[in-house]
Amino acid sequence: MIESIAFYMMAGVALGSALLVVTLRNTVHCALFLGLSLAGVAGVFGTLGADFLFASQILIYVGGIAVLMIFAVMLMGRTSDLTLRQVNQEWLAGLLVCAITAVGLWRAAKACLSATASGSPAASTRPLGRLMLGDYAVPFELISLVLTAALLGAIFFTRREAGGRK
Amino acid sequence: MTLTLGHYLFLGSGLFIIGIFGALTRRSVIGILMSIELIFNAANVNLAAFNRFLHPDGVTGQAFALFIMTVAAAEVVVGLALVLAIYRSRDKIYMEDINIMRG
Amino acid sequence: MELPLLSLITFIPLMGALAVLCVPKENRRVLEALSLTAAAIPFALTVWLYFAFDRSTAAMQFVERHAWISTDAVRIDYYLGVDGLSAPLVILTTLMSLIALIASLGIKERFKEYCFWFLILEVGMLGVFESLDFFLFYVFWEITLVPMYFLIGIWGGPQKEYAAIKFFLYTLAGSVFMLLGILALYFKADPHTFDMLQLMKIHGSLSFRFQVLAFLAFYFGFAIKVPAFPFHTWLPLAHVEAPTAISVILAAVLLKMGVYGIMRVNYPMLPLGFEWFLPYLVIIAVINIVYGALCAMAQNDMKKMVAYSSINHMGYCLLAIAGASATGFAGAAFQMINHGIITGALFLLVGVIYDRAHTRDIGAFGGLAAKVPVYAGLMSLSCFASLGLPGMAGFVSEFLCFLGAFPRWKIYAAISVIGIIVTAAFFLRMIEKVFLGPLNNKWADLPDMNARELLSVVPLAVLMIVLGIWPRWALDMMNTTMVGLAGLFR
Amino acid sequence: MIEYVWLVPLLPLAASLIILFVGRESDHSPMPYVGIAAIGAGLWISLRVIFDGAVGAAVLPFEKDWSWYSFAADLGGRAFIFDMRAGVLIDGAAAVMLAVVCLVSLLVQVYSLGYMHGDTRFKRYFAYISFFTASMLGLVVSNNLIVTFACWELVGVSSYLLIGFWFEQKAPPYAGKKAFITTKLGDLGFFLALLLTFTYAGTYNIVRLKEAVAMGYLPPVVLTFIGLGLLAGAAGKSAQAPLFIWLPDAMEGPTPVSALIHAAPMVAAGLYLVARVYFIYLASPAAMEAVAWVGLATAFLAGTMALVPYDIKRVLAFSTVSQLGFMMCALGVGGYTAGLFHLTTHAFFKALLFLCAGSVIHAVHTNDMRSMGGLSKRMPVTFLTMAVGSLALAGIPPFAGFFSKDLILEKVFEHSHLMFAVLVFTACLTAFYTFRMLFLTFLGDGRDHDRVAHAEESGSVMTVPLLILAALAVVSGWLFEHGHAFASFVGNGGAAEAAAEAAGHGTQAAAGHALNPMVLAVGLTAAAVLLILLAYSLYGGPDLSRAARIKERFLPVFNVLENRWGFDAFFLFLVDASDRLAVLCRWLDTEVIDRIFVDGWGLICRVFAEISHLFDALFVDQAVDGCGYVSRDVAGRGLRSLVARGQVQEYLLYLAVGVSLFAILNK
DSSP, X not given: OHHHHHHHHHHHHHHHHHHHHHHOSOXXXXXXXXXXXXXXXXXXXXHTTOHHHHHHIIIIIIIIIHHHHHHHHHHHOOGGGGTSOOBOTTHHHHHHHHHHHHHHHHHHXXXXXXXXXXXXXXXXXXXXXXXXXXXXXXXXXXXXXXXXXXXXXXXXHHHHHHHHHO | OOOBHHHHHHHHHHHHHHHHHHHHHBOBHHHHHHHHHHHHHHHHHHHHHHHHHHOTTOOHHHHHHHHHHHHXXXXXXXXXXXXXXXXXXXXXXXXXXXXXXXX | OOXXXXXXXXXXXXXXXXXXXXXXXXXXXHHHHHHHXXXXXXXXXXXXXXXXXXXXXXXXXXXXXXXXXXXXXXXXXXXXXXXXXXXXXXXXXXXXXXXXXXXXXXXXXXXXXXXXXXXXXXXXXXXHHHBOBHHHHHHHHHHHHHHHHHHHHHHOOTXXXXXXXXXXXXXHHHHHHHHHHHHHHHHHSSSOOOBHHHHTTOGGGSOHHHHHHHHHHHHHHHHHHTTOTTSOTHHHHHHHHSOHHHHHHIIIIIHHHHHHHIIIIIHHHOHHHHHHHHHHHHHHHHXXXXXXXXXXXXXXXXXXXXXXXXXXXXXXXXXXXXXXXHHHHHHHHHHHHHHHHHHHHHHHHHHHHHHHXXXXXXXXXXXXXXHOHHHHHHHHHHHHHHTTOTTSHHHHHHHHHHHHHTTTOHHHHHHHHHHHHHHXXXXXXXXXXXXXXXXXXXGTTOOOOOXXXXXXXXXXXXXXXXXXXXXXXXXXXXXXXXXHHHTTTO | OGGGTTHHHHHHHHHHHHHHHSSOOOTTOSHHHHHHHHHHHHHHHHHHHHHHHHHTSSOSSXXXXXXXXXXXXXXXXXXXEEEEXXXXXXXXXXXXXXXXXXXXXXXXXXXXXXXXXXXXXXXXXXXXXXXXXXXXXXXXXXXXXXXXXXXXXXXXXXXXXXXXXXXXXXXXXXXXXXXXXXXXXXXXXXXXXXXXHXXXXXXXXXXXXXXXXXXXXXXXXXXXXXXXXXXXXXXXXXXXXXXXXXXXXXGGSOHHHHIIIIISHHHHHHHHHXXXXXXXXXXXXXXXXXXXXXXXXXXXHHHHHTTSOOBHHHHHHXXXXXHHHHHHHHHHTTOHHXXXXXXXXXXXXXXXXXXXXXXXXXXXXOOBGGGOOOTTTTOHHHHHHHHHHHHHHHTOTTSHHHHHHHHHHXXXXXXXXXXXXXXXXXXXXXXXXXHHHHHHHHSXXXXXXXXXXXXXXXXXXXXXXXXXXXXXXXXXXXXXXXXXXXXXXXXXXXXXXXXXXXXXXXXXXXXXXXXXXXXXXXXXXXXXXXXHHHHIIIIISSOOHHHHHHHHHTHHHHHHHHTGGGHHHHHHHHHHHXXXXXXXXXXXXXXXXXXXXXXXXXXXXHHHHHXXXXXXXXXXXXXXXXXXXXXXXXXXXXXXXXXXSSOHHHHHHHXXXXXXHHHHHOO
16 A cells, blocks of 8 residues: 555656656756656656665666756756747647557556556565676676767767867 | 556656657757656666566566666767757757758 | 687787777887787797697698588588698798788888788688688688789789789689589588588599589689689789789789699599599690790799799699699699799899889899899899709709609600790899899999898798708698598599 | 718808808908818818728718608509608719819819909809809719709809809800700700609619619610700710800809819719719610710810810810710710729819919910910919820820720720721810910910010919829829729729620620720820821911911811801700790780780670660669659659758657557557
8 A cells, every 4th residue: 555655656756747847948947857757766666676776766867867967957058048938839749649659558558457566576686786797797798888988979079079169 | 456567557658758748849959858868767667667567586677777777878978968069069959950960 | 628720820810900900000110010910920820830730640630610600501610620731831821921011011101001901811811721611711712802902903003903903803703613613512512511521522423524514613713813824814914013012922822722722622522523624734734834934034024024933833833733643742732832932032022122223124234243242142042942943942842743743744744844944044034134244333322132121031031941951841741631632532 | 981971062061151151251251261171171081981992991882861851752553651861872983073073172272262362252252162062072972863963953053153253244144144054954854864763763862773773673765765864964064065055155254163163073973973873874775875976976076166266265165075075975885984084084184274274364364375375484383284284185195184085995996986986086186276275375475465474473372283283184094094993993883884795885895806905005195296296386386377377278167166066056046046935925925815815804794794784774774763763853852841851859750650650550
């Protein structure tokens, strides 16, 4: 029962702030709500018993990505943004498409309403660790390469520009 | 009323739809990036849920979710760097102004 | 686990080539060091191979076999191995590659690309001699073509494009026929296989007609490479236009692929076709010998002369093969090595004078011996080795070639000795015109050879003499295999 | 000592390498002494070998060999690994030859110290000489025909280097090349003989080969061909007809080299070879006969040619060729001992003559005898020694040449009277031209006063070798002849002659036909003395007009002789013909074969290309164009302006529409 309540709360937070993210005019607020939404998803992970995911979500998304977004917004922010429209002309089309998709997804998800969980969730951190350094060792290393490459790429992009301006 | 897989999938779908909507309609590039993060999260929720409900003995789904997080982090880093670069060189952050792909 | 020696030898140059790509082209020192290392390590390994080689067996050694492409329909193996026929050639290849690379250090333009293509070329050449799977063989065979095309076409002389395209198309035409032969054998074998050792065992089930046709297909491919008359005309042109080091490789290694192919494929796999072709082969050999020598005598361009002398020398190999005897095979195998060393040195030396004088016209010089004694000495030494002076490597192998062919083809062998005297004539004439007589004042301040050039030529000169005085060191490697080869159909 | 005989060739070889690579070029380089020491040691060993052999302390023939290399061979239909062994085989002839070569070489080297002094390549000269000696000695000792052939060719190369030693001039390199190629021409015969030998006998060891011949393993035809092939080789190296053309030109080299090449070592190599494999000739009468006739022709032709030249060295060269013909002829008629005997004595006095000539040339700086004359007062030692040499060459007793030539003529008489007559005639010519040379050089007036007046006797480093050789020229004939010591030492000589007779040679050697040696000796000597007097009357005085008149009367004959019977022209024609052939081949290659096999390919490809191009243009291309037209003009223009506006979000929208369709349409 508690689980259910927690789930609904967290899901509400996540969905609600997500909605705000895509509709608010002030980009700074958008970024803040993004953080909230991500935290909500973290909570949902908690209800699933995925404690490691929960932690990661907080650390990476809320602590990292969302903060990064805020920084980015502040770096590029213009005062006029607050008065300008943040939604383009095609929002109606987008809404339509989303609605159609939503119907499709609804029908798919509805079929799963009968599947319940068996037993209580086991602690997942240890098996996750084994998996990562066992069967998935190579992808694990590869993903770290991807991260490094992304980091280098980012530095490269921004630095070149900085040099160009001088 | 116990929680079922369906609940989680509804949540995932919701986040996904919102993300898609955002990606389609936001004018600023950063907004689009945020929306994409939402889509990623929708996928993660689904993965974690499938793991919990369909294969409670393993943790493969969570592992995949972890990978996605990492990729998402990389994507955000590069994305933001690109946005920053474009912003610096062209002083633009709105999508309709960036049309170098015009056929 | 045993060390995959052959794979290491073959693919270290490849790694070197890839590494070269990663070095910025301004870092010439690094490029030089890297490519030299990539050529030196395989050479060191082949020295090891030389000592580790078991001289008492005719079987394949250092065999590596792994399934490469394996489906229900086809099975292609990564299958390497060497015996007394191919091991000396592998050693020759790594040696000549290293030396040619040393000689190329003087290249100024686009050095990075040069090193890359050169190392790729080495991979291909080594692979051809090592592979025991026909598919692999063909792949390596083709790999040698492309780098050669670029090496001639970019770094060559005035007519380089024409020479490169001629070389490429001509040899490609040959290899297409070879592919035909490979496929024919593949489908005749039951079960279908590309395994060359396996294919050597099926000749009993092949009809005469089939053998003749397959023989011609293979022969066509190999004869162009040898080059056997009348498919030889690409050679002088390619040699003349190619940069020095590439001429060296072309003469020292690429031509050997043709003879090697005939000895590895045509003879053991298609004995009836081989037997049928022998009378024609011996005539072709005689033409190669006499006609090649005569053509060489009429040349004014030193490089062209050496190129035609190659045709003459490869004629000895063909003659020896036509003898179809153990001595003949040993002679052909040894002649390949010696021709590689000697003609390699000759091309290097011609390159040395061309670098200084910017001409190769024999008539343009005169009396250089007083001016450049070291160069004159080495050149004369190589010329004497090439004309088959006893005490030097060329004699032993030439003699074995004749000795192998003589019992079967007495008259033809007797005609062929004309080639010896003509060879002597044109080499001596060249020496006389270039080095002896009054000094042509135009070259009064010609510098003698520098350290790099000496480093590339002197080892070859030493080898010429050592192998001439003590041929045991080379022949012992080959003997058992040749006896086995000759005994195949007795 | 005989176990160390393999050192004899190796010592000079080592010396030559040391001289070549150690030290710098200088007049005072100590390096020549290395070579002299090496050859001195060789001489000592070979003399010890002769001594040991003579007193029975060493057993001759002595053979010792080592495994050299092995190669895959097949004999009798079986493939196996053949072990090639190389080593030394010393019989009497080899021992004598060793000593002769060592001695002449040693004296020549000592002499060269003076003669070559001041040359820019002083050191290198000695390296070449040592190398030459080494290969010559190798040829002598080898028990394996392959090694013999190898050394044979090396001798050729070193003579090439030595003849062309003064390469800054035009003529010496040309002469060197001519010598090399001409001898190489003969070597082709040697080469083919080697091929035949292995194919039929399966060995290169001379002793094994002898056994094989004795057992009759080799068919007679093959033996004849082997014999002829070896003869061709010998004719090249020993300057026999018709390959003697290189020898007069070879005089371009330094004079000590001429002594070395022409006196003993190099030109003797051919004879030595024939003697070494004498058993082959004994087994093949036809080959034997060929040897005799080649020798005869050579002796006669060269003897006549020696009558006309004014170059002092050329006279000697032709005389050498002529004497070699004598020896060859002797071998051909079964006179094994006689031939080798003449070889030995000739080595001494011909070396002497060359060195004397060198001494003269060194003093007057010209080869032309017309610029000499009257040198006897200025160079007494040279004159005396040269006179000794000339007497020996002319065959006047008691000088060495008398004994050996006498022996040869006896042998030839037994074989054929015709040959005998020709040889006697030639022997008389010898006396005439030798003294013509001597008188022209030393007697009469100095015709070129500048040169003659400044001529001075050479230093002792040059005259001492002359004196030693002169002494040998005096005594050697008598010494060897005495008690038939030479014949018994050369050993198998007697056996060989007996075998020759058994084989049907000496057909006229029936007891009654033998020539009385005394008659021959007295008659020959008288004739020689007569001709010497004739030569004196023509050339001995200050007035040469009579000689000139004779020349005018017999001008056509003189012309023929000066043109060397047209042999040179013939070989030049051969060279020219092969050059033309070569040019023809080149033309054929670039203009015909290249065209056919390359451009021909091109043409075929072009034809196919045209056909496929036609097909392509008519059908395939039209279809492609059709597709392109539809996509570009119908769809492209319309759609592009509508959708491809570069707005990424629009693209995303299209994508989303697609996705939503999937989502909604699934069941």
